[in-house]
Amino acid sequence: MTPAAPTLPAATRTTPYLRLLIATQFAFNIGFYAVLPYLATHLGTGLGMAGWLVGLVLGLRTFSQQGLFVVGGALTDRYGPRPVVLVGCALRIAGFGWLALAGSTATVIGAVVLIGFAAALFSPAVESETARESVRYERDTGTPRAQVLAVFSAAGQAGAFIGPLLGSLLLLLGAGFRAACLAGALVFAGVLAGHARLMPRRAPVTRTAESRGSVREVFGNRPFLVLCLAYSSYLIAYNQLYLSLPAEVERATGAQTALGWLFALSSLLVVCAQLPLTRWAAHRLAPRTALVTGLGTVAAGFAAVPLTPGGPAGLLPGATLVVLLTLGQMLLVPAARGLVPELVDDRRLGLATGALSSVSGLAVLGGSAATGALLQAPGPVRWAALAAVPLAGAALALGLPVGRNGKRERCDGVEVGVETPPIPPGGRTP
Known part of the structure; x- marks a missing residue:
């Protein structure tokens, strides 16, 4: 008898x-998305910035976060x-406190760069710890x-869904953008208090020459670089939700009003389907197979747009793209994150996790x-x-080791996982 897919509460036992790390990702996205969706309007309408300057500020925030993930990862390896x-x-x-009070271009730029750099420290540490603990839990x-990484992703998407609702509620109540910033700061104050109390201490690593060689070791790891390039192809595709999808919606309907509904559809798909889909894939597909299949599904989403009839209000092609891209994301993201510990030394896991995001961001x-x-x-x-x-990206990913629990082999001088038979329906369940 095939076991039923777990609910979110069951999967988080x-x-x-690990529960702390998963809850952290949930709270992180609530605080972040309570502010970010309303930042551009605040800068343009509230502070009167020109459009090019709004774009520059948002670009600086992205660079100070995604581009510096590798710094946060390296610091995590060095100091824990x-x-x-x-x-x-x-x-x-x-x-967030600074952004709430910022009224000039210089202070706004300083605030958003600080917000981005904070995430460049915070996220690689949490993500690498989640990957490390999921390997230990698997063992x-x-x-x-x-399956554990899927819970982590679903928690983040749930936070990304709730965060904008919190921000909208504050704006509807007349509290304004400043209140949304302060609410985000309050969420992170709770995260800080929880980690100060519950996060275990780890002795600092005192390495000199070894630390200096860690960057060369990670970026000289050919299988890991292949994974970075394959993952980059996914992020370039995912970015089309912000570039090509709005253009398609406007072409089909004459406005971008329906765009928010398509984003909500994506978030709800992840929240509702991530865990059962990943549980199914984890028992039947090797990580490399899940990665390749996910990238192929994303490609099918783009190919389907000109082939899908317009349907109600002309939104069917855009909705098809969103559904297939999200399904592909749900397959490939946990698989890619699960492959990182297979491809790099455990002592370099923070640096590698940050490098995966930084290379993809570039x-x-x-x-x-x-x-x-x-x-x-x-x-x-x-x-x-x-x-x-x-x-x-899928073609590149075919050159990766299959990755799996248990057995290990050497590939280009790096110890990596090899496939073990998937658990058949009705077989052993965790």
Whole structure:
């Protein structure tokens, strides 16, 4: 008898430390998304900034976060996750408080850079600890690590869904953008207090030459770089939710009013389907297979847009893209994160986790200009070119080790996982 997919509460009955990390991701996104969706309007309408300056401020926030993940990861490896998380929380509280009071261009830029850098410290520490603990939990209980990482992703999406609602509620009540910033700061104050009390201490690592060689070791790891490139193709594709999807919605309906509903559809899909889908995939697909299948599903979403009839209000092509892209994301993200501990030394896990995000962020920065130019191309050409990006990533991913629990082998000098038979329906369950 095939076991039923777990509910979110059942799936989170892991270890207290993993529950802390999962709850952290949930709270992190509530605080972040209570503010971010309303930042551009506040800068343009509230502070009267020109459009180009609003774009510059938002770009600086993204760069100070995504581009500096590798710094947070390296600091996590050097000092352990606890101090990095605590400092990141404190800086995020200060950044939100500063943004609430900022009234000039210089102070706004300082606040958003501080907010971004705080996440560059906080997120790699939490994500690398989650990956490390999921491997340990897999070894102790037999529960596939992808299942734990899926709970982590679903918790983040739930926070991303609730956060904008909190911000909207505050704005509707007349509290304004400043109140949303202070609410975000309050959320992070709670996260800071929880980690100060519950996060275990780890002795600092005192390495000199070894620390200096860690960057060369990670970036000289060919399988890991292949994973970074494959993952980058996904993020370039995912970025089209903010670039090509709005253009498609406006083309189909004459306005972007329905865009929010499509974003809500994406978040709800992850919250509702991430756990059962990952549990199914973890028992039947090797991580490499899940990664390749996910990228292929994302590519199918782009290819389907010119082939899907307009449907009600012309939104069916856009909705098809959102559904397939989200399904692909749910397959490939836990698989990619689960492969990182297979490809790098455990002592370099923080650096590698940060590098995965930083390399992908730089690829998105470069790829956005190219994909933006496609907006002027004929529809079939544009969507075919966009589909080719994740397909190229899938082809690259075929060169990765399959990755799995248990057995290990050497690949290009790096110890990696090899596939063990999946658990059949009706077989052992965690």
